[in-house]
Amino acid sequence: QPVLAVVGRPNVGKSTLVNRLLGRREAVVQDTPGVTRDRVAYDALWNGRRFTVVDTGGWEPDAKGLQAAVAAQAEMAMSTADAILLVVDAQVGATATEEAVARVLRRSKRPVLVAANKVDDERAMAEAHALWSLGLGEPMPVSGLHGRGSGDLLDKILAVFPDVPHEEFGKTGGPRRVALVGKPNVGKSSLLNRLTGELRAVVDDVAGTTVDPVDSLVELDGEVWRFVDTAGLRKRVKTASGTEYYASLRTKAAIEAAEVAIVLVDASQPLTEQDLRVFTMVVEAGRALVIAYNKWDLVDEDRRHQLDKEIDRELVRVRWAERVNVSALTGRAVGKLAPTLRTALNSWDTRIPTGQLNSWLSDLVAAHPPPVRGGKQPKILFATQAHSRPPTVVLFTTGFLEAGYRRFLERKLRDTFGFVGSPVRISVRVRE
Numbered sequence: 001q002p003v004l005a006v007v008g009r010p011n012v013g014k015s016t017l018v019n020r021l022l023g024r025r026e027a028v029v030q031d032t033p034g035v036t037r038d039r040v041a042y043d044a045l046w047n048g049r050r051f052t053v054v055d056t057g058g059w060e061p062d063a064k065g066l067q068a069a070v071a072a073q074a075e076m077a078m079s080t081a082d083a084i085l086l087v088v089d090a091q092v093g094a095t096a097t098e099e100a101v102a103r104v105l106r107r108s109k110r111p112v113l114v115a116a117n118k119v120d121d122e123r124a125m126a127e128a129h130a131l132w133s134l135g136l137g138e139p140m141p142v143s144g145l146h147g148r149g150s151g152d153l154l155d156k157i158l159a160v161f162p163d164v165p166h167e168e169f170g171k172t173g174g175p176r177r178v179a180l181v182g183k184p185n186v187g188k189s190s191l192l193n194r195l196t197g198e199l200r201a202v203v204d205d206v207a208g209t210t211v212d213p214v215d216s217l218v219e220l221d222g223e224v225w226r227f228v229d230t231a232g233l234r235k236r237v238k239t240a241s242g243t244e245y246y247a248s249l250r251t252k253a254a255i256e257a258a259e260v261a262i263v264l265v266d267a268s269q270p271l272t273e274q275d276l277r278v279f280t281m282v283v284e285a286g287r288a289l290v291i292a293y294n295k296w297d298l299v300d301e302d303r304r305h306q307l308d309k310e311i312d313r314e315l316v317r318v319r320w321a322e323r324v325n326v327s328a329l330t331g332r333a334v335g336k337l338a339p340t341l342r343t344a345l346n347s348w349d350t351r352i353p354t355g356q357l358n359s360w361l362s363d364l365v366a367a368h369p370p371p372v373r374g375g376k377q378p379k380i381l382f383a384t385q386a387h388s389r390p391p392t393v394v395l396f397t398t399g400f401l402e403a404g405y406r407r408f409l410e411r412k413l414r415d416t417f418g419f420v421g422s423p424v425r426i427s428v429r430v431r432e
């Protein structure tokens, strides 16, 4: 989602205006004593469009004075945000500080808007017009206190954001889409038959139904699920031409068409490369994951110990996925599949409010700063969850973050927010 950075001198009414823009969805929190939060990010929603508002904080004059501090903040905003909102106190007018920051912002490749704040009534309009002098286009008269003009300002903000295509996956509604995948002979068709047979199948072969014939609708635990691309499984077609390459293409397509994948593994046999490739496909496609160990009826004590070791060794990458031990033959534990699928999909759909994400992040980074690289300490400015399905967190930083540190962040993110059954992506936007 696009990012708006709000910049301005102290006391121009920035926080009040930011609260207005957020519609009090997320109150701006006070800084926790001892933790400096010089930048806080929040979610805003206007006309069905989400964006992140970053409050760059009060600009306290540093050693080089207020103007330098303000200019530095403007530079930061220009390099991280998609649009910048300069808040000016219209009653005071443009001071030398605003002139300095305007000089910086005029060079910006990103759109810049000027909010003429504290225009509480018509009489103050002239003061707003005076801010044309900043050379940043038409000043938008607003009153953070009374809310005057904030709707127009929000419309304008949305209008200047770049049109980023929103590629969040599948909001089509209807039954949730499941891919039942795994290498040949792990028991996919047996399991599907068991699920459709005993658990009252919603018959898709009935004339007049609109079901895509390659999918099966299955009722599990009182809910209808769409098992995608099961034509081959259902009919138990074992084609001689079913080369591994073809099978793998088909698996990939099924995973991509689904929201969650059940990766079926044969518990009676050691894990193979082919099994691991299926896991990789799910993670790379960013789909939710449930691991089902089938043929559990064949697993004895010895095999179980072996299996635990195997899982520790081979499946660390998908540690976050829940495991169900089933038997398509006896029906053991197949009833656990639906709740497990639900948990995974809930994680996959999760959206963490930006305010919550940033207070978690600033505490974590204060305690464990990113490792110094090339003599420089990269700073993490703020984070936002760009989208869900799968949850994708974007970190805005002043430098590259090592893979090890990213993995640490992911682990901590999972400790706090869970995400059981879903991959999580962390991407880093380094300010140029």
Ligand code: GDP
Binding pocket: 182, 183, 184, 185, 186, 187, 188, 189, 190, 191, 233, 294, 295, 296, 297, 298, 326, 327, 328, 329, 330
């Ligand atoms: P697919 O290729 O993944 O669709 O696998 P199939 O469903 O065709 O099963 C392969 C073989 O494993 C068949 O002989 C099944 O009868 C057998 N099988 C499937 N599930 C189980 C199970 O839970 N326990 C046992 N013992 N055998 C199973």
